[in-house]
Amino acid sequence: MIDTDALLTWYSAAARDLPWRRPGVSGWQILISEIMLQQTPVVRVEPIWREWVARWPVPSAMAAANQGEVLRAWGKLGYPRRALRLHECARVLAADHGDVVPADVDVLLGLPGIGAYTARAVACFAYGQRVPVVDTNVRRVVARAVHGRAEAGNPAARDLAETESLLPRDVERACGVSAALMELGALVCTARTPGCDRCPLPACAWVSAGRPPSDVVRRTQKYDGTDRQARGRLLDVLRGASGPVERVALDLAWPRDPGQRARALDSLLVDGLVEQTRDGLFALAGEAGSDHDG
Numbered sequence: 001m002i003d004t005d006a007l008l009t010w011y012s013a014a015a016r017d018l019p020w021r022r023p024g025v026s027g028w029q030i031l032i033s034e035i036m037l038q039q040t041p042v043v044r045v046e047p048i049w050r051e052w053v054a055r056w057p058v059p060s061a062m063a064a065a066n067q068g069e070v071l072r073a074w075g076k077l078g079y080p081r082r083a084l085r086l087h088e089c090a091r092v093l094a095a096d097h098g099d100v101v102p103a104d105v106d107v108l109l110g111l112p113g114i115g116a117y118t119a120r121a122v123a124c125f126a127y128g129q130r131v132p133v134v135d136t137n138v139r140r141v142v143a144r145a146v147h148g149r150a151e152a153g154n155p156a157a158r159d160l161a162e163t164e165s166l167l168p169r170d171v172e173r174a175c176g177v178s179a180a181l182m183e184l185g186a187l188v189c190t191a192r193t194p195g196c197d198r199c200p201l202p203a204c205a206w207v208s209a210g211r212p213p214s215d216v217v218r219r220t221q222k223y224d225g226t227d228r229q230a231r232g233r234l235l236d237v238l239r240g241a242s243g244p245v246e247r248v249a250l251d252l253a254w255p256r257d258p259g260q261r262a263r264a265l266d267s268l269l270v271d272g273l274v275e276q277t278r279d280g281l282f283a284l285a286g287e288a289g290s291d292h293d294g
Helices: 004-014 027-037 043-053 058-061 067-074 080-098 104-107 116-125 136-145 156-164 171-188 228-238 245-253 257-268
Strands: 272-274 283-285
Touching: 004 067, 004 171, 004 257, 027 116, 027 257, 043 067, 058 080, 067 228, 067 283, 080 156, 104 116, 104 245, 136 156, 136 171, 136 228, 228 245, 228 257, 228 272, 245 257, 257 272
Parallel strands: none
Antiparallel strands: 272 283
16 A cells, blocks of 8 residues: 555645646646646646647637647647647537536546546546546556556556555545655656655555566667658648648658658648648648638
């Protein structure tokens, strides 16, 4: 088990002052933060999040924008399909949910682009519900502190029930523990260089076992020269354009491998991030038939 009293005491003193954790932040704004934070560091998310909540404080405001505006505002956060899913979600929230993000996990799961983690994170952090919120950080903390393993391994159905069993019965404390577990994994019980000397937990099965090494083989993910980088370069051209562009502008953005460039462009079209006009020009989603002026 995990000493939740010690964990909460540490969290009250050590938690980062993140804007989406402050009083008065709406469920919609917390939803935006959760989508942005997927596979993206806080330092990159925070300035973009601030811009988004100022520009689109409620779902209907985003729903009124076109897809291209949303993609352009997403900038270089990466994985831009997340932006399109948020835009689609905003339209459903505006049309069917009174411009409010629902609090029920099952209803949240029915929204476009909302998966199990995001639904529970919103229910917990926006509405104070006692639900397990399990991300990579939480799984790692539980694997080490409870099971004595360096790594959590692949996600499993048991993760939710196991994490829920660690939550106090008191709802407010349970929400605090959910946030504190995530913060502990992000700041102290990190993947590569855990700060065990700074850990607030009085007992950890992994430390007690002598910190046995992981048997997971880590594969370094390169970015330079990948299809993902090529896609990003093509999107950069379209985000910076005042309207649809000719194919040659995209060719110049990724000259190193024509075959890879063609593959990247095709995937952007398939994903709905890019559209082609009737006369063969290319534009961000929602802008193929517009006279966007920047």
